[in-house]
Amino acid sequence: MAQLEKELIIDDFDADGSGGRVSTLGETVEILERAEKRVLSKFDWIVMPQMSILVLFAYLDRTNIGNAKVFGFEKSLGMSGTDFHNISTFFYIPYIILETPWVMAVRKFGPGRVLAIAIVCWSGITIGTGFIQTYKQLIACRLLLGSFEAGLFPALTFVISSIYPATSQGKRIAVLYISIALSGALGGLIAYGIQLMGKQHGLEAWRWLFIIEGTISLVVGALCWVSLPTTPETAWFLGQEERSTMSIVKVRNHPFEASDKFSWKQVVMALTDPLVWLASVSLFCSSIAMFGFSTFLPTLLNAMQYTSLQANYLSIPVYVLASIGTGITTFVSDRINRRALCLIHSPLLVMTGYAIAVGTSNKSVGFFAMFLVGAGVYSYNTVLVTWVSNNIHPAYKRSVAIAVVISIGNAAGLAASQMYPNKDGPRYLLGNSLSLGFEALALLSVGLITLLLTYRMRQKKGLQDEGIETNGKEGDQSLEFKYVF
Structure with a gap:
């Protein structure tokens, strides 16, 4: 880093040593800051929208089963009892197991090709779900879907941590969580339109839901093969000078990176760090509410005596508010560079919402409670994951740590999928109380x-x-490293 700064300070001199000048360090820093803003702006306009779309369609393909439930697909496949909740559980088994290998593959081979393969595969599985005839076939599809969707979110979180400085990662990771919330809104809108469409060409509406959404994400996955860069400093949309700037920015933002080579030592560092496990437990607890909310919101609204059609379109404004709440919280978190402080209000909103849902059977008040839950349920996870990303170094330790934290957080899906059994309707007191x-x-x-x-x-x-x-010690545990609070 010192050598890079020296190279930046000296301007071009004439052959005889005259006619040149030495820039002040302040001027050099100002020039670098302007160049950095231009480069990061390109990532904001080219890479971040792609990440957002990937997450949106991943969660759309994952949670559309909640919309299909109110379409009556359980009856079509002869499902009964806890069958619906079991297929939600099956999804998370390979999802949890394969998250870390997927992220390590992205770290080694770059996000473009790895994630393109994943999305093309899970899109094909989603389309195939529209043609299944038995419950066993549905189980197979959910297991395969979980296998290929596993690494997306932690991989993208790691990519963001590799591009942006710690003080501005929150709002970028928020884009991913906002995409999750918007996938609920878009899913409700698509489901509403498909439900109005009804049975077409001999296929029930719920089948068209999987076929249409899977086809769209298949096209997106194919485009990602060539559009996502392998590494930030070799991105196809950067010029030579911009690539040099990105290399300098990388060194400055990650001064505790010992090497770009794979290191089992860093893997062990991640797995033995108490911070990783504390954050994992925290994300698991908050994700209980988040997964229950995202999967069963149409069911909860339907149980409040709203029709299945109303349940789909009434979920849209709830998810819109969730997106706004997440954006505001993470913007403030980045602006004041305080993570813990911005993690306090989100659980309070969620707890208040579920307390209202437990305490009343009034459908209007219950609907209002869902807005409170939505306003806080995604923002907590966003800031927590950012907090972990800020405080874990070097790179391979961070990639493993992020994957472990998110995979344990996603294990909450196993529990959340069983929290709202049909027999507990219409109040679903158990699920709301556990959340x-x-x-x-x-x-x-x-x-x-x-x-x-x-x-x-x-x-x-x-x-x-x-x-x-x-x-x-190295990385975040070295004496020079200062933790972000």
């Missing part, structure tokens, strides 16, 4: 993570006060 309780635990975990980071910083300061220059 409330786990959200309270998520709030508690914010304090525990803060205590851990505070303890580490005190340990580092104590060594520095003694005049010790190094503790022999």
Whole structure:
């Protein structure tokens, strides 16, 4: 880094040493900042929209089963009892197991080809779901869907952490979570239109739901093969000078990266870091509510005595508010560079919403409660994942840590898929109460993570006060690294 700064400070000189000048460090920094803004702006306009679309269609293909449920697909396939909840559970088994391998593949081969293969495969599976005839075939489709969707979200989170400085990662990761929320709104809109369309060409409406959404995501996946860059500093849309700028920015933003080569040592560092496991538990608790909400919102609205048609289109404004709430929270989090502080209000909103849902059977009040849940349920996960990304280095440790945290968070899908059995309708007191309780635990975990980071910083300061220059550790646990709070 020092050598790069020296190279930037010296302007071109004439052959005899005259006619040139030496820029001040302030001028150099200003030039680099302007160049960095231009480069990152290109990533914002070219890469971030692609990431957003990928996440939107991934969650659309995953959660459309909730819309299909109110279409009557259970009856078509002869499902009964807990069959619907079981297929939601089957999805998460390979999803959890394969997240870390997928992210490590993205780290090694780049996001373009790896994620393109994944989305083309899961799109084909979604289309195939529209033609299944038995419950066993549905189970097979859900297992395969979980296998290929597994690495998308943690992989994109890792890519964002590799491109952007820590202070601006929150709003970019928020784009991914907003896409999840918008997938619910778009899913409700598409489902509403398809339900009005009814049976066509001998196929029920729920079959068309899978076929149409799968076809759209198949086209998107094919385009990603050539449009997503392999690494930030070799992106196809950057000129030579911009690539040099990106290389400098990478070194500056990630000064604790020891090497770009794969390291089992860094894998072990991630798996033995208490921060990773505390964050994993926190994300698991908050994701109980999030997965229950995203999968069963049409069911909950239907149980409030809204018709199946109303349940689909009434979910749209709820998800729109969820997107707005996530955007505002993460914008403030980046602006003030405080993660823990911005993690407090989100669980409080979710807890209040579920408390209302548990406490009343009034359908209008219950509908209002869903707005409160939506306003907080996605923003917590966004800021928490950003917090982990900011505080984990080097690169391979971060890639494994993000994958582990998100995969354990996604394990909540196993529990959430069983929390709303049909026999608990119409109030679904068990599911709403569990969501409330786990959200309270998520709030508690914010304090525990803060205590851990505070303890580490005190340990580092104590060594520095003694005049010790190094503790022999690397990455975020080195003496020079300062944790983001």
